[in-house]
Amino acid sequence: RKSVIRITTGSQALDELLGGGIETSAITEAFGEFRSGKTQLAHTLCVSTQLPANMRGGNGKVAYIDTEGTFRPDRIIPIAERFGMDPAAVLDNIVYARAYTYEHQYNLLLGLAAKMSREQFRLLIVDSVIALFRVDFTGRGELAERQQKLAQMLSRLTKIAEEFNVAVYMTNQVIADPGGGVFISDPKKSARGHVLAHAATIRLMFRKGKGEQRVCKVFDAPNLPEAEAISFYLNFSITPRGIAD
Ligand code: GTP
Numbered sequence: 128r129k130s131v132i133r134i135t136t137g138s139q140a141l142d143e144l145l146g147g148g149i150e151t152s153a154i155t156e157a158f159g160e161f162r163s164g165k166t167q168l169a170h171t172l173c174v175s176t177q178l179p180a181n182m183r184g185g186n187g188k189v190a191y192i193d194t195e196g197t198f199r200p201d202r203i204i205p206i207a208e209r210f211g212m213d214p215a216a217v218l219d220n221i222v223y224a225r226a227y228t229y230e231h232q233y234n235l236l237l238g239l240a241a242k243m244s245r246e247q248f249r250l251l252i253v254d255s256v257i258a259l260f261r262v263d264f265t266g267r268g269e270l271a272e273r274q275q276k277l278a279q280m281l282s283r284l285t286k287i288a289e290e291f292n293v294a295v296y297m298t299n300q301v302i303a304d305p306g307g308g309v310f311i312s313d314p315k316k317s318a319r320g321h322v323l324a325h326a327a328t329i330r331l332m333f334r335k336g337k338g339e340q341r342v343c344k345v346f347d348a349p350n351l352p353e354a355e356a357i358s359f360y361l362n363f364s365i366t367p368r369g370i371a372d
């Protein structure tokens with residue numbers, strides 16, 4: 128792998144858990160129930176990726192594929208201010224695209240790869256990676272085709288990560304265990320998760336805590352302790368400045 132860069136998440140505790148932040152040349156999957164903070168972390172990473180290396184950034188641009196229409200450019204402004212960056216310049220360096228079908232999502236990746244060969248990108252967000260596959264392949268008979276297309280998409284993401292030394296951050300909404308608000312104990316066993324689980328270098332499981340507190344557990348990290356948990360805050364209450372301790 129090319130010299131890996133670690134990009135800060137905005138939370139020191141989360142960074143420490145990840146060995147410094149989210150890695151380039153790798154795929155990080157954030158999975159968890161609705162409102163657990165997957166998209167909020169994406170917003171914070173949009174900014175922190177652009178920080179210089181001495182501020183634990185990636186000194187590069189950001190590509191954002193949004194399948195759910197939940198990117199909020201106005202959320203970027205206070206996060207940029209928190210890190211002492213010019214919000215307009217930060218927004219300019221986010222290449223945003225809304226995807227409406229899984230084919231559209233795949234084609235956007237091809238276009239972005241061409242862009243990445245010309246300019247320095249350090250982050251590719253796909254929020255959510257699987258939502259359109261759930262919509263576009265509904266019938267039972269289509270399951271095999273869906274898995275095949277999903278595998279194709281994931282291998283393209285791996286290629287982009289490695290070829291351009293980019294961090295891929297993809298999200299995946301999974302339903303919390305109805306018995307008590309905890310997650311499926313072994314995410315590898317969740318039926319629809321397995322193709323994704325193989326592609327991701329590292330998997331972050333998010334769940335809700337009290338108020339804006341969120342808990343994160345790490346899975347599959349090659350050099351990190353298995354399933355260690357930490358908490359962080361979405362940080363909306365005082366100033367809406369993104370993920371923090
Ligand atoms: P899904 O995409 O539904 O699976 O959820 P998610 O994991 O992406 O959650 P997300 O990061 O969107 O939301 C985390 C929390 O932030 C939720 O409780 C939201 O209500 C909250 N939130 C999002 N935007 C704002 C905002 O502008 N202000 C405040 N106060 N809270 C917000």
Ligand code: MG
Pocket residue numbers: 165166167197254298
């Ligand atoms: Mg979301």
